[in-house]
Amino acid sequence: MTDCVFCKIVSGEIPAKIVKRSADAVAFYDLNPQAPVHVLIIPTTHLAAGRDARGEDGVRLLGRTLAFANEVATELGLDARGYRLVSNTGADGGQSVFHLHFHLLGGRRLSWPPG
Numbered sequence: 001m002t003d004c005v006f007c008k009i010v011s012g013e014i015p016a017k018i019v020k021r022s023a024d025a026v027a028f029y030d031l032n033p034q035a036p037v038h039v040l041i042i043p044t045t046h047l048a049a050g051r052d053a054r055g056e057d058g059v060r061l062l063g064r065t066l067a068f069a070n071e072v073a074t075e076l077g078l079d080a081r082g083y084r085l086v087s088n089t090g091a092d093g094g095q096s097v098f099h100l101h102f103h104l105l106g107g108r109r110l111s112w113p114p115g
């Protein structure tokens with residue numbers, strides 16, 4: 001999608017600190033980290049949010065993106081202490097970039113419930 005900042009990161013038009021790339025997903029560090037480790041995991045295919053993942057293709061995309069997120073968490077050494085994987089969706093969810101992404105947060109004890 002031409003106007004999407006995360007699509008531009010996928011294509012390399014906008015620089016990002018890439019953690020890992022696969023054929024259908026990219027992980028990169030968040031510009032405004034909220035924890036010692038704060039990585040965004042996105043599918044290379046543009047979808048505004050997880051709720052737009054429909055049918056078999058949508059299920060496959062969500063599954064592959066989450067499996068990729070698990071690999072990233074393991075490779076960043078987060079498995080032993082744990083981490084949070086969240087996807088803000090729409091206005092009430094606090095979403096500000098409308099390309100499906102999962103925040104991978106770790107490296108400190110996170111509070112619950114969120115604000």
Ligand code: AMP
Nearest residue numbers: 005016029030031032088094095096097
């Ligand atoms: P959300 O508010 O859940 O939509 O999260 C969007 C996230 O994208 C925020 O945490 C931003 O700091 C992050 N972000 C926005 N633009 C960039 C960028 N160019 N590179 C890395 N992270 C970004």
